[in-house]
Amino acid sequence: MKKPNIVVLGAGYGGMMTTVKLQKSLNASEANITLVNKNDYHYQTTWLHEVSAGTVHQDQARITIKDVINEHKVNFVQDTVVEIKPNENKVKLENGELDYDYLVIGLGFESATFGIPGLEENALMINDINSSRLIREHLEFNFAEYHKDQNPARLNIVVGGGGFTGIEFVGELANKVPELCKEYDIDKSQVRIINVEGAPTVLPGFDPELVEYAMNSLEARGVEFITGALLKESKPDAVVYEKDGKLNEIPTLTTVWAAGVKANTIVEKSGFETNRGKIQVRPDMRAPEFDNVFVIGDCALIMNEESGRPFPPTAQIAIQQSATVAHNLVSLVKGHGELEGFEFKSLGTLASLGHNDGMGVVFGDKKLFGWKATFMKKMSDNRYLMKLGGIGLLLKKGKFNFFY
Numbered sequence: 001m002k003k004p005n006i007v008v009l010g011a012g013y014g015g016m017m018t019t020v021k022l023q024k025s026l027n028a029s030e031a032n033i034t035l036v037n038k039n040d041y042h043y044q045t046t047w048l049h050e051v052s053a054g055t056v057h058q059d060q061a062r063i064t065i066k067d068v069i070n071e072h073k074v075n076f077v078q079d080t081v082v083e084i085k086p087n088e089n090k091v092k093l094e095n096g097e098l099d100y101d102y103l104v105i106g107l108g109f110e111s112a113t114f115g116i117p118g119l120e121e122n123a124l125m126i127n128d129i130n131s132s133r134l135i136r137e138h139l140e141f142n143f144a145e146y147h148k149d150q151n152p153a154r155l156n157i158v159v160g161g162g163g164f165t166g167i168e169f170v171g172e173l174a175n176k177v178p179e180l181c182k183e184y185d186i187d188k189s190q191v192r193i194i195n196v197e198g199a200p201t202v203l204p205g206f207d208p209e210l211v212e213y214a215m216n217s218l219e220a221r222g223v224e225f226i227t228g229a230l231l232k233e234s235k236p237d238a239v240v241y242e243k244d245g246k247l248n249e250i251p252t253l254t255t256v257w258a259a260g261v262k263a264n265t266i267v268e269k270s271g272f273e274t275n276r277g278k279i280q281v282r283p284d285m286r287a288p289e290f291d292n293v294f295v296i297g298d299c300a301l302i303m304n305e306e307s308g309r310p311f312p313p314t315a316q317i318a319i320q321q322s323a324t325v326a327h328n329l330v331s332l333v334k335g336h337g338e339l340e341g342f343e344f345k346s347l348g349t350l351a352s353l354g355h356n357d358g359m360g361v362v363f364g365d366k367k368l369f370g371w372k373a374t375f376m377k378k379m380s381d382n383r384y385l386m387k388l389g390g391i392g393l394l395l396k397k398g399k400f401n402f403f404y
């Protein structure tokens with residue numbers, strides 16, 4: 001009997017963990033497993049705000065794929081997916097084409113700019129290793145260049161969006177800016193870190209006590225918040241926002257847009273039925289129209305029956321989904337066992353606010369503040385590394401600087 005071809009697209013949290021689980025459960029004689037990814041490394045998106053601010057080097061946030069996969073069982077293809085052809089069971093790559101019997105789509109997210117003029121052209125985004133490194137280099141360049149023209153716009157850093165990513169990023173900036181000022185001979189009082197948020201408060205949806213803690217901690221370190229303010233335009237040298245019906249402009253050469261993500265647009269372009277750009281999966285994580293296509297992570301939409309809204313896209317849910325996807329694929333390949341349904345078990349939400357500070361909720365309703373929150377966040381990162389690559393990977397990439 002012909003061995004089935006399982007093709008996993010994207011080596012993010014969902015795709016990587018599915019591949020590692022499949023290689024543990026299937027023999028080379030049972031299936032051909034192929035993992036496709038743009039780069040030869042997996043990166044931890046949850047650390048990208050640190051790479052962007054320059055508080056962590058990019059190598060700390062990325063893992064060489066071949067260090068984690070078993071090459072006797074998994075064929076790694078470094079290439080870019082251009083299109084999925086679900087009616088033909090084919091995937092078009094920049095440099096070729098792949099046939100599959102089973103497909104896992106784990107292509108992650110893209111920034112959503114909601115048609116705001118100038119954002120695509122002028123703003124920086126925290127999307128992947130390269131875009132994050134660009135932000136770090138851009139910040140340093142402007143601090144260095146300031147001595148040439150004394151343009152204050154070089155020292156105004158505007159972050160669009162006071163959600164999880166925007167707040168984690170300004171927390172890192174609050175720590176990094178004093179270091180940059182020292183390195184580039186700049187008076188700290190000349191630098192502004194400005195967070196612009198459309199909702200009446202930052203971190204909408206978070207417990208008010210946690211929001212207050214975050215704002216106080218960040219304001220004490222110099223972050224300015226402009227809430228209830230809609231970003232209207234990003235220019236090469238300014239941003240325009242509307243507040244209380246009035247337009248205001250902040251001169252800046254650095255706008256970082258952190259206010260929205262959408263699923264990888266390849267999904268929509270490939271003709272899948274979508275809801276908010278994502279594939280609303282069946283309980284067993286398969287696409288509604290295709291019995292051999294699984295969708296995972298930020299490309300998948302699952303409704304939370306309790307709230308009546310989709311579960312937010314997180315690494316946590318992508319990692320949990322990988323267990324269901326891998327289990328169901330193994331059942332299909334081996335031809336025995338039932339397909340199981342996915343159930344999300346929230347392990348909590350923790351946001352970092354810079355070195356040794358954070359806040360969040362764990363174990364249902366236990367609120368954590370300060371170093372306890374960052375400790376728990378680092379522990380959960382470390383647990384992920386352990387699951388992905390065992391003790392070797394944990395020792396190489398783990399976060400052990402618990403009190404920094």
Ligand SMILES: Cc1cc2nc3c(=O)[nH]c(=O)nc-3n(C[C@H](O)[C@H](O)[C@H](O)COP(=O)(O)OP(=O)(O)OC[C@H]3O[C@@H](n4cnc5c(N)ncnc54)[C@H](O)[C@@H]3O)c2cc1C
Nearest residue numbers: 010011012013014038045080081108297298313314315316
């Ligand atoms: C700054 C930041 C902080 C965050 N913090 C948290 C947090 O603390 N906790 C949490 O749970 N979630 C957090 N998230 C959200 C979380 O990171 C995402 O939900 C998660 O990464 C989604 O995982 P995924 O497997 O769907 O895709 P991703 O992890 O995004 O991976 C997608 C992979 O697909 C590859 N790829 C994309 N397009 C192509 C293509 N065309 N061809 C080939 N390969 C391609 C990419 O290179 C990447 O390797 C954060 C996100 C950001 C941006």
